[in-house]
Each structure stands twice: as C-alpha cells, then as structure tokens.
Amino acid sequence: GNADSFGNKVDHKIIGIDPGAGEMKLTDKVTKDYKLSDWTVQSGSESTMTASLDKAIKKKEPIVVTGWTPHWMFQKYDLKYLKDPKGIYGKAEKIHTVVHKGFEKKDPNATKVLDQFFWTADDMGKVMLSIQNGTDAKKAATQWVKDNADKVSAWTKGANKVSGKSIKLGYVAWASEIASTNVVATVLEDLGYKVTLEQLGAGQMWAGLAKGSDDAIVAAWLPTTHADYMKQFKSKLTDLGPNLEGTKLGLVVPSYVKIDSINDLKD
C-alpha cells in the first residue's frame, strides 16, 4: 500500500484487549469482512490497550484500538469511533444481569436485588472515573452507593436483610464491569450478604456461571457481543434482563486521526 497510509503508520495493528472478549471476535470478523488482509488484531488486556492509547496520544501518534462505551477513555481523551458501514459491531446494546439457572430459587432475595439493579451510563461513568483517578474500586462503589441512596432503594425494594448467606459474583477486569460489580457487591453486603468477587477471563466467567462456581454476573453484553457465550451456556443460565442500556463498541481512534471509517483502514 502507499507509504504514508494509516495502515503503514500503525504497522497494520489494531490494539485489542483480552482474547476472550466478544469484541475481539467481532474485530476478527471486521478484518475479514472489510478485507483488511494485512492487518492483525493484537490481544492483551484492557489495561495494555489503554496504556498504548495513552502513550500514542501523549506523542500525538496514530493508533486504532478496540473501544467501548461506557468507558472513562471518552472522558479522558478526545476520541471517535470509526464508522462501521457493515454493522459488524451491531447496534446499541444492553448489559444484562445473568444468574446460574436455579439461583433464583436458591436465593430469591438476592435475585430480587439483582433483577432490580438498573442504572445509566452516567452513573457507571462516575464510579469508573473515580477508580481511574486512583480510588480503590470498593471505596468508589461504596461512595456512589452512599451518594445515590434513592436509586439503590429501588434496587433493594422488597428485599430483606440476611445473615449467614453468601453470593459469588464473576466479572472480567473491564472498567465498566469493575464498576458495576463492585456497586452490586456493596448493595448486597449492606443487606448482610458475604460477597465474593471473582475476576476471570471472559470465557472463564461464562463457564463459571454455567457450572455454578459463580452465582451471578452483571457483565453480559447482549445481543451481539456475548451472543456466542449465551448460546453455548443458555440451558444453565437465567437472564434477568438489562442493568444498563445504550452501550456501543467498535474501533476507536484519537480525533486527530484523519480517517473516519473502517473502510479507510484499507491501504
């Protein structure tokens, strides 16, 4: 391709996240369907991706990463999504709360709270930003719960305080899920639950939920991003529905990058 193409400038690399993330599967499909044959998707983690983004932006260098909303990166940097004319990343999605099938009978009280948990990208953004600014995730969650007693009381409506009961929440270390899982854990702890948080890879989180080593997740990106996991484990899961609506995911570049569409990645 021509020497000064964007592809050449970034060594034809899309800076990705953890290999089990649904977005990575979708990004593989993007490289195929948009015929980006000389491109590779570099896997790592959310923190290696955001570190690469930070480094490039500090030097005003070109970069393209797998991004998503809600995420603090959009508050911290001036970024834009590349248009996805083939719609491979899907439309706005919802993050669902999913429990191991049978948990709803084992603990209807906790299930009620999990079912009633619902908040906005702004709510999540406040917790994410506080964590990004160095506050411990647990403390940021506790602070948000304290500051939003009205919202939380809607989640715990009709639920009782408990003693001697425990619950295990699985999650993946994505900023969005660190925020949501710690907030839900705090609310359950305030009701008397002993809550264990298990940080896992995406595949392990779904497998753990299916086999019951975890009771619940608030991290299911549906209908597109986690479609494969949901299909694979459907018979072992009870989907309690959305806890957040209006997500987005796709390829993200700093605004100083002069391309606007995934099609522009072709040399």
Ligand SMILES: C[SH](C)CC(=O)O
């Ligand atoms: C990275 S998004 C929060 C979720 C996913 O891609 O699996």
